[in-house]
Amino acid sequence: MSRRIIFYAYLVCLMLPLYWLINLSFKGNVEISTTMTLWPIEPTLRNYAIIFTSPEWFDGFLFSLSYVALNTIISISVALPAAYAFSRYCFLGDKHLFFWLLTNRMAPAAVFALPYFNLYSSIGLFDSVWAVALAHCIFNVPLAVWILEGFISGVPREIDETARIDGYSFPRFFVRIFMPLIANGIGVAAFFCFMFSWVELLLARTLTNSKAISSIMTRSVSASGIDWGLLAAAGVLTLIPGALVIWFVRNHIAKGFALGRV
Amino acid sequence: MTKTVDNRAWFLVLPVFALVAFNAILPLMTVVNYSFQDSFGNNQFFWNGIGWYQELLDPTSELGGRFFAALGRSAAFSLAILAIEVPLGILVALCMPRSGTQLAIGLVIMALPLLVPWNVVGTIWLLYTRSDIGLFGWLINAVGIDFNATRNAAQAWIVLIAMDVWHWTSLVALLCFAGLKSIPDAYYQAARIDGASRLAIFRYIELPKLGRVLMIGVLLRFMDSFMIYTEPFVVTGGGPGNSTTVLSIDLVKIALGQFDLGKAAAMSIVYTLIVLTVCWVFYTVLVTRDSQEAQP
């Protein structure tokens, strides 16, 4: 039973910082800076009220969720055929191409921040959902290709050949037969795309005029001292989309993290 | 599995290629271009040849010294978190229940830190560890140790490492858990019948099966920890002094703070090459292992 104790101790360590965040989010700034209590003595909804009454915060949320969704859709739809090609065919330069793709997942975002600003400004996409969605493709597309390739390689080739003999055209075969077969893989890839796009800040901040929710948060930190309570409340709210996604995929998490490659 | 040779497959890869090339090649060329030039503000650029690279790779120069110091900090950070997260992740995976409600709840809690925006991770740990308002900082002080991560470099490092362990150990643990689940029951039964100790089961059954997922885990964790920017920026801002100024932070300071685009670009190129080399080694090992296992 000592195993269970270790496991629960780990879970408690994971929860403690989150608990503290939630705790602070219900306190006023005076209480935060003058007393140290494990729960709010004078619970207040002031911090949340500020956020919900300010259109800036709401728009920030909406903006972030839009580019995350858009990025996930773009990444998966271009990665699917490519992953199929890498899994099924040998072609000129395939191995080099695959590694080159992966290298982009490895490229430090800090390196690209400034050139991205130039690039997206020059094509007039600066400060739009599209700029962030496209920019995040640089790390999400390679990851999606890599994950999907693992899942596709697990599907026997005989399925492809049978479909061809049955007279399916390639696009029809791919959409009607193949995609349902790797639905799990698509789900896992989408989950990871969502995750990495949602948590990224540097590019999102560089490519927008502080529209993304994460950058709105950092801005309120530096304005006229730090409003700890407000910061905590905003932090709590940014946890919610992630928590919702996890709740929906909770039964597939263990399998998903195998990435089709165990 | 033999693959069909067919160059028409390029058509399937083309969208990915175009999209990534647009995002990677154009900016990369911009960076390469900057790295050979010097700027004096007002968008005036002068050809500087490989001057920046010479200065960068010379530890006695001001830029070189700064670069190697930051590189050392990044490497130390990556090593430290790998040394903690990998064993801890394996341990947690071994301790997880195999099924049931406890597992479901555990999985949800474990996945939660992974979906927290990185700047919020920083914020959470800032609030958690500050000595005046944070539970962690307050507790350490209450024990009688003078704790203030904004003044003490060693304590700042502890906070950063603890934060990364909190943030990412679950990824390693979840990968390992998936690997452990793929071991058929017959292996454990056979080991019991063979009279194997718990340690022997781990050493000869579990660890070999985990090899693959651990490689993936180490690769992902190395890439992300070596490039880490947002979280330390929020928590320590690179301080106190320069003690937690890792490569990315230094890079952004030079590029956007001092607007020394040439220096920053040269640094970016060297930085990227280091990341690529290490990852290439990992990737080669992974692929070689795969092809070995594919053989009967």
Next chain:
Amino acid sequence: MARIELVDLAHAYWTHARPAEYALKPMTTTWRQGGAYALLGPSGCGKTTLLNIISGLVTPSQGQVLFDGVDVTNLPTERRNIAQVFQFPVVYDTMTVFENLAFPLRNRGLDSRAVDARVREIAGLLDLTPDLNRRARGLGADAKQKISLGRGLVRPDVAAVLFDEPLTVIDPALKWELRSKLKALHRALDVTMIYVTHDQTEALTFADTVVLMHDGGIVQAGRPDELYDRPRHTFVGHFIGSPGMNVLPAAVDGLVARVGDARISLARPYAPPKAGSKVEIGIRPDHLRLAASGGHAAKLERIEDLGRVRYARLLFEGHRLSALVPEGEPPPTGPEVRLAFDAARIHVYADNLLVGEP
């Protein structure tokens, strides 16, 4: 080495199961030391459950397992002193073949000289000697399964070696070879072996006692020829032999069995069975003769040529039958044939159970 006794043993995979839902129905039986037993039966008949109860991987819901009179029902696997070989090869990938075979011995603290001698002996019996220093990872499925077998056999003191369909992943050509190897090992090592399979050829060639299971219970245990010649249950008749025994609904009275309009004479008189019971007669295809004249009228549907033997598929009083066409005889022609029953080989069944066991 041990005598294995199962006393009133039964198992259900969930509590409060009704008797019909038991994976294993109550059974009491004794298996002698040094015997080669095959647990034979179709998928889902409970044979793997029984094996896992003996090895200790499953704890039975009721009853006892005794090894040489000692109750081991609640002992964990590792303290039962048994060895088990699984359906799929279980080898330790990172070890060499030698280390794999030595593993169970080293875990029990044998000194290295004894380990070395025993491993070499077993490797020799299994033709693994040339591979001893190779890594197990790179070997083929049959070599890996040989290692699993070897790990099962390497301990000199095991109470029993249990095999759970060990040849499933082996090529048909090698199957035969491994099977005869097992038989030889059994003779050489004098250990109790229990072998689970759904393949009657495997069971009949390997075992000196075949235990046929059906629907969670043992229907018959005996020498292979007993199961063939005197099936005690119609299921045994169906399952053993290919094609299986012909079973026909009949009315039996004295020396005569009536099937439809045909009156078939029996070798000895039978009392009329209890009213309401289902009465059948069974006869193997080998004991039916196609005759030129005499016998009963039947209709020939087709001849099935299995290469070595030929079987005639017949329609007799509305029931389908198989009959062996003896070697060298020309196959019968024409739809109308005459059919002769070997009276001494006809078994009578009431409610599926053999009647009048003398």
